[in-house]
Amino acid sequence: MTYRSTEFTVDELGFIQIALNKVLAAAARGELDLNQLAREEMASRGLDLKGDWVGFDRARQIHQVEVTK
Numbered sequence: 001m002t003y004r005s006t007e008f009t010v011d012e013l014g015f016i017q018i019a020l021n022k023v024l025a026a027a028a029r030g031e032l033d034l035n036q037l038a039r040e041e042m043a044s045r046g047l048d049l050k051g052d053w054v055g056f057d058r059a060r061q062i063h064q065v066e067v068t069k
Helices: 014-018 021-028 034-045 056-063
Strands: none
Touching: 034 056
16 A cells, blocks of 8 residues: 555555654644655755765755754
8 A cells, every 4th residue: 555645655654653643733734844854854864865875964955954053
């Protein structure tokens, strides 16, 4: 089984099933930008848009994420 608009299986997207209702509701209302959240997470892992390691500095550039202190 796959979700309609993606190539990912239910197992691959299983993390969404354990998300808190208030988080899902905020995302559905547009109050939480899941794309921005994903970019910040990818940058914090040092990954490019394909999930390949490029290093933290380059990943922050690619995802246009600023360093917060």
